[in-house]
Amino acid sequence: MCGPGLRLEQRPVTKRRVLLGLIPNPAKGVGLERARLIAAGALAVVAMLAFGLIMTLPERVDVSPTALSVARLDEFAADAPACRAALAANGFETAAVPDVDGAGRCGYTGAVELTRAAHSFSEPMVSSCALAAGLALWERDVVDAAAARHLHQRVARIELAGETYTCRPVAGRRDRRLSEHAFANAVDIRGFTLEDGRVITVAQGWRGRREDRAFLRAVRDGACRHFQAVLSPDYNRAHRDHLHFDLGRDKMCR
Template sequence: MRIFGLIPPPSKEEHQRARIWAAGALAVLALLMLLLLIGSPPPEEADLMPPALRTAQITAFQDDVAACRAALEGAGFETVRLPDREEGRCGYEDAVALTQSVHAYSQPVTTTCAVAAALVLWERDVVSPAAQRRFGQAVTRIELAGSSYSCRPIAGRRDGRLSEHASANAVDIGGFVLADGRRVAVAAGWRGSSAERGFLRDVRDGACDYFQAVLSPDYNRAHRDHLHFDLGRDDMCR
């Protein structure tokens, strides 16, 4: 019996058409959402790159000092450009003094900007976690073994080839001072306690990701008391 004023229930055919329409609408909506996710370019202002100071840029920084200094500043570090220096076969151009880094230094760091960039990356990504892992505390000061710039040949060579220090392209690390005042020296710690040996090898091995040449007491007696890092032409990690 049909009751007056009420809408009759839909037929089986109408149910089927409604289901087909709903399924089609959902498929179209899903396709639109997928296109929005993978087909639309990001806004121009979106920063899809890692921070400006990163390992891959160290080589480029050797030729682009302005970009190097800008990257250091953008990462929270400070440098001061130094006057160019000429000293016979030695000297440097566009060198910097690293005035604010992750750690304090025992004396001024005077190097090329690319070496300074590699140095602070090594401090941040290698030295700091290694100190926490091996000693459970932070490094408060890094001790240099002599001046970063030095007009001299490579020790032990007879051909007179100049050291990378002669162009401010190297730095020598003599030791580290921990938060509790303890000093971890390369000379004594290389064969010292297990924590000292582990830490010094951690920071040596980690430096190989940032510098072209990394030399330690394992290399020769000339490096028995320091770690040598440079961005020269020799590819070495010993």
């Protein structure tokens, strides 16, 4: 107890909050400005960690029954009805064609004619449904963008280099291995007709005008993301006048 006449001096108590235990109490000699800098640094570290987490998340892939994507082409090769359903759901039209039992191992089952796509074709586009889906995706995702960038107009028609189905071996191979054309699983493209009526052919345009060269290489390079084998005049003389796309077993882009 305090005796009479004695006064007990009380010091005022100052309450301060410490952020996450990282900011020292300014009353202990650390300035308020320094505390703010420490807090800002801590928040920056948290933001960077969050950004890194977001960037490492796997890309979302649409696996719905109506999805049309390159990731589903293997599935479509084994399931033509699913392939046709996905094409139809995305605005493309197909018609079933009769199966072909050709000589030896040649022939196909479950093939379709691509009757409505982003562009018209110079002749009926009959192939495996998976190849038709790959071609439709390539038209939609590659051809128009390349034409707009390099030619400043749209493609009106794709010029095919003959029928997609031909019972023959791979050109230039001594082992006589069958071409993917023998299974309607390949397509050859000889050129493109533009909206203004001008025709760009692979034979003339590959080493022709600068814009034609750039366009043809852009559609060739883009096709490499949609097909297994993509062959151009850069591959060999047998492909000097057309682009070859197929969904066979060999992965090539030349």
